[in-house]
Amino acid sequence: xxxxxxxxxxxxxxxxxxxxxxxxxTMDGEIIRKCEIxxxxxxxxxxxxxxxxxxxxxxxxTDRLDxxxxxxxxxxxxxxxxxxxxxxxxxxxxxxxxxxxxLNRIVNHLVMLGSLLLDLGASTMIMYGFRERxxxxxxxxxxxxxxMTFNYIRPGGVREDMPEGFIPKLNEFINDMEKRIDxxxxxxxxxxxxxxxxxxxxxxxxxxxxxxxxxxPSLRGHGVNYDIRKLEPYSVYPDLDFKVCVRNEGDSxxxxxxxxxxxxxxxxxxxxxxxQMPQAKPVSLAKYGIAPMTGASTAVSTYFPRIxxxxxxxxxxxxxxxKGELGFYIVSDGTIKPYRIKIRSPSFCNLTxxxxxxxGLMIPDLIAAFGTIDVVxxxxxx
Amino acid sequence: MVVWDYPVEGKNQExxxxxxxxxxxMNPAExxxxxxxxxxxxxxxxxxxxxxxIKKEDLLKVAGKVKEMxxxxxSVITGIDYVDRFEVVYNFFSYTKKQNLVLKIIxxxxxxxxxxxxSIWKGADWLERETYDLVGIKFSGHPNLKRILxxxxxxxxxxxxxxxxxxxxFVTVGExxxxxxxxxxxxxLRR
Numbered sequence: 001x002x003x004x005x006x007x008x009x010x011x012x013x014x015x016x017x018x019x020x021x022x023x024x025x026t027m028d029g030e031i032i033r034k035c036e037i038x039x040x041x042x043x044x045x046x047x048x049x050x051x052x053x054x055x056x057x058x059x060x061x062t063d064r065l066d067x068x069x070x071x072x073x074x075x076x077x078x079x080x081x082x083x084x085x086x087x088x089x090x091x092x093x094x095x096x097x098x099x100x101x102x103l104n105r106i107v108n109h110l111v112m113l114g115s116l117l118l119d120l121g122a123s124t125m126i127m128y129g130f131r132e133r134x135x136x137x138x139x140x141x142x143x144x145x146x147x148m149t150f151n152y153i154r155p156g157g158v159r160e161d162m163p164e165g166f167i168p169k170l171n172e173f174i175n176d177m178e179k180r181i182d183x184x185x186x187x188x189x190x191x192x193x194x195x196x197x198x199x200x201x202x203x204x205x206x207x208x209x210x211x212x213x214x215x216x217p218s219l220r221g222h223g224v225n226y227d228i229r230k231l232e233p234y235s236v237y238p239d240l241d242f243k244v245c246v247r248n249e250g251d252s253x254x255x256x257x258x259x260x261x262x263x264x265x266x267x268x269x270x271x272x273x274x275x276q277m278p279q280a281k282p283v284s285l286a287k288y289g290i291a292p293m294t295g296a297s298t299a300v301s302t303y304f305p306r307i308x309x310x311x312x313x314x315x316x317x318x319x320x321x322x323k324g325e326l327g328f329y330i331v332s333d334g335t336i337k338p339y340r341i342k343i344r345s346p347s348f349c350n351l352t353x354x355x356x357x358x359x360g361l362m363i364p365d366l367i368a369a370f371g372t373i374d375v376v377x378x379x380x381x382x
Numbered sequence: 383m384v385v386w387d388y389p390v391e392g393k394n395q396e397x398x399x400x401x402x403x404x405x406x407x408m409n410p411a412e413x414x415x416x417x418x419x420x421x422x423x424x425x426x427x428x429x430x431x432x433x434x435x436i437k438k439e440d441l442l443k444v445a446g447k448v449k450e451m452x453x454x455x456x457s458v459i460t461g462i463d464y465v466d467r468f469e470v471v472y473n474f475f476s477y478t479k480k481q482n483l484v485l486k487i488i489x490x491x492x493x494x495x496x497x498x499x500x501s502i503w504k505g506a507d508w509l510e511r512e513t514y515d516l517v518g519i520k521f522s523g524h525p526n527l528k529r530i531l532x533x534x535x536x537x538x539x540x541x542x543x544x545x546x547x548x549x550x551x552f553v554t555v556g557e558x559x560x561x562x563x564x565x566x567x568x569x570x571l572r573r
Contacts, residue, residue: 051541210477212504318457331462382531
């Protein structure tokens with residue numbers, strides 16, 4: 001029977017859109033016939049701001065893109081600048097970077113799991129997720145004083161060395177987390193209601209998922225064995241042993257399971273990084289007079305001049321951020337400011353697939369599918 | 383034929399991922415130049431990544447071949463305003479061949495218009511809309527070319543170098559949900 005179509009507006013302020021995002025849904029009864037996404041409510045013009053700042057000044061702005069996981073943003077930008085100018089980084093700094101990146105991956109997936117379950121109506125997981133996240137945030141606070149916007153990884157290395165007592169606390173976190181992930185699996189993965197909400201929902205073929213530009217854990221849930229850490233190894237990832245977590249089903253449940261597996265792999269990487277990390281060499285202060293100069297070489301950063309002018313050129317550099325492929329396209333004209341910065345954010349490109357994914361589903365399924373895509377609106381709107 | 387740098391194989395990496403790649407694998411940019419000698423202006427490198435500069439009229443033809451060559455992932459589309467010209471850069475990656483490819487189009491500054499690739503890569507849809515929104519490059523053949531991040535009716539394209547930063551623009555939501563932009567703030571007044 002043909003019924004009248006109804007236009008339903010969902011958002012921009014809606015608890016399950018994780019920020020300010022608006023869906024315009026054309027409904028046929030309970031079925032979504034067409035989904036249009038309206039965004040830009042959080043657009044801050046980060047790319048334009050980048051053209052007005054020097055290379056070092058832009059680092060804090062990258063924190064504000066994906067504020068759930070800011071270390072990968074710092075690192076993606078830093079890596080692009082380093083590739084552009086050919087800067088070598090001390091090995092210890094690279095290990096510290098990997099530790100922060102993987103810790104941040106765990107934090108990101110905890111928030112994702114928590115908010116996904118909250119959207120589905122189970123409020124237990126967000127409490128557990130945020131409890132463990134708090135421990136990780138305390139580690140970040142110890143490392144750089146900030147809990148969410150770090151400005152810690154910067155061209156040339158990291159801001160300062162690890163404080164004393166960081167490694168024991170980190171080991172404590174790793175050992176604790178190992179058990180917690182098993183708990184989560186017991187709590188969520190086998191749950192009948194959860195499986196009913198997730199299995200066979202938001203299905204997309206592998207071809208479509210690639211074609212729509214999905215990346216990261218969302219794509220690995222569609223059976224694509226890819227990981228930029230393996231394909232275009234950066235930092236010290238080639239020296240670390242880890243496997244790429246892939247699921248073949250291509251539905252919401254598969255995308256969720258990839259996250260759980262990835263948290264375990266991250267813990268595995270963290271353990272190795274802690275073992276392999278070279279010791280800090282004491283830096284002679286006598287060389288600089290009383291205190292080290294700003295921008296001077298230390299055990300964890302190479303000399304990065306205040307007036308930094310990379311050679312003219314352009315580079316596209318990408319990393320495997322927790323949400324997917326995070327890339328920075330930087331054009332340098334040889335002056336102290338970048339000529340153009342383009343941010344390829346994983347959330348924006350993964351969101352492209354949602355309208356196709358939810359066609360023919362119901363609104364509660366839209367929330368389930370949208371939750372497993374793991375979008376942060378600061379990253380979508382930039 | 384140009385042999386370019388591969389990422390170094392890590393000591394702990396599974397063999398197999400890289401062993402499939404012969405060291406003398408064809409540079410895709412050179413391959414394109416051989417296939418379309420008239421359409422490819424030049425082939426080179428963009429920091430380790432093969433780069434081909436394409437004539438704008440032949441973009442769709444070349445892009446179709448690029449897709450056939452296995453470049454299934456369109457990473458990013460970047461529009462750059464060089465004051466005397468516009469450049470549009472497409473970064474591709476192939477999940478099957480594990481290769482990168484960069485295509486570049488040079489456009490006239492007065493009439494920046496190029497064919498849309500959204501029929502070949504669905505992901506290009508939003509990336510092109512964003513490039514249109516912020517840089518003002520038109521993509522002919524795009525199914526829904528309108529602003530994506532900024533509200534409809536916004537004056538100017540912010541990432542152009544001649545964008546006037548001194549114009550204040552005020553946005554409100556109209557009764558039907560459409561965006562209303564004004565430069566003097568009259569739409570903010572309550573009636």
